[in-house]
Amino acid sequence: MNPIDLARERALRARRSVVDMAASGVGCHLGGSLSVLDILVAAYTVAQDRPGVEVVLSKGHAAAALYAVLHQVGVIAEDPAPLYGKAGAPYTGHPSPKVPGVRFPTGSLGHGLAYAAGWALSRRLLGAPGGAIAVVGDGELQEGLVWETLQIVQAKRIGGLTVVVDVNGGQNDGPVADISPLTRLPERLAAFGLEVIEIDGHDIEKLMDVLVPRERPTAVLAATVKGKGVPAVEGKAASHYVKISPARARQWKAVAR
């Protein structure tokens, strides 16, 4: 199977796994996990071929997608879905370094981007290869820490950093546009010295091309759909946090795409 088809296949399997996590008894951030999932598959596919490239899921509430993808790419050996949210298992609602493949704990928004910037800077200081791919949410861009970090990235010329924004348009309490809109976002990111690329956040092939960390820091604005790939929740703001029964999970997985 060619790498693109393999990545798509992994994404489909991971989607079904995320649906299982929504049926875990505690539910999960389903909408944002499904919106970011193709980005994560692409990011880990990129990172696996490149030593020293670290993927940081800054929007840690999409932990379900992270665990599902890490399982599909072979970093987490066991199936995390039956263990999600369970006592004694490391698969918490926001990821911690106890999970294989997770270097930094995230979930308190904004920090993951700064950790990624530190990691990218470490490549320069150590003379080591690699860089960082930080995956942030669009709502997350309301955090001051994001802009404080980008200020430093620009000032200290921190290269090897890709900031992917999962632009799904939603946040906990509703649409980003209603709560605190991200006015002129491409221009704002460009003003911080980032090369700005706007793409379809579900086009894995293109994502695998643009996510590769480059010398000049890059912002990838990935347009996504909340709940992507599961018709019952696709495009619905109410998909932010979902708890379903195992029977419903079976129905949703059967039609997942």
Next chain:
Amino acid sequence: MTLSGREAYKEELTALAAGDPRIVCLEADLGGAGHPFARRFPERFLNLGIAEAAAVDIATGLASAGLRPFLSTFAAFGTWRAAESVKLGLGYQGAPVVLVCPYGGASGGWFGPTHHGLEDLAVVQSLPGVRIAVPCGEAETRAVIRSAAAQDRPCYVRLARNEPYEAPFPPAGPGEVGWVHRGDGPACLVSIGEKPAGLCSAATRERPDLSHAHLCWVDAESLAQAAGELAASARRIVVVEEHRGAGGVASTLALLLPGHEVLSVNAGTSWLSEGGDHDETLAALGLTAEAVLTAASLTPTLTQGAT
């Protein structure tokens, strides 16, 4: 000439970096100008500007990659502005970042409460696993920086402003009690930091029967090691610290010694918005040798400036 703690830190870190390529020096616009580290190792020196929370997170990222970042900013900003970054990086992740913060306590004097660090230890003490040092004078500051570089542990180092301090006692290491004066009376004064050491020395000149112990490392782990020796020395322990009562060293020590009488002479509860140098500010906050003597002599309920 004796160096202030701030200058001693800069000199010692620069000397250490010659033998340890992992050391990275980070500043946040409050000490970077003319830094000897910047002259000697410009590629490993980064002044990240006025962005403390991001600076702590970036330091955490560097530490995760095997580097040993030392990050300096004022105590009020390093602990409070960046509080969550310190919690998640130094606490939760245990990242071996050394946060070196001058302007601890009321050393900022006339700069006012925005620049006082009277609650910094409470923030850091609440984070399990983070080591805390409050060194006195040049030699102890240098020893703390060397120790922090060798520990591979997260550390918080609280310094004062620019005033040099001639310490009349040798440096105390982690878990060690530095005995400044041994009396045969029922109370032992425990000083934390330079000004409190001076107050305790003044108090023991007045009352030679009081003992005076000095602690440099004051995280719960270090205090647990020192607690037994302190408890064996006297019935009453009077901790003198440039900090609020809540979350200070006395409160931690009291939890470690539930059967002992642990009192605190501290900076009280007021938000002092008036001028004055370091000594005048402390006096206005009630942190005086008289308050120390009162706490050593009277019942806890009657002590002035003590909680």
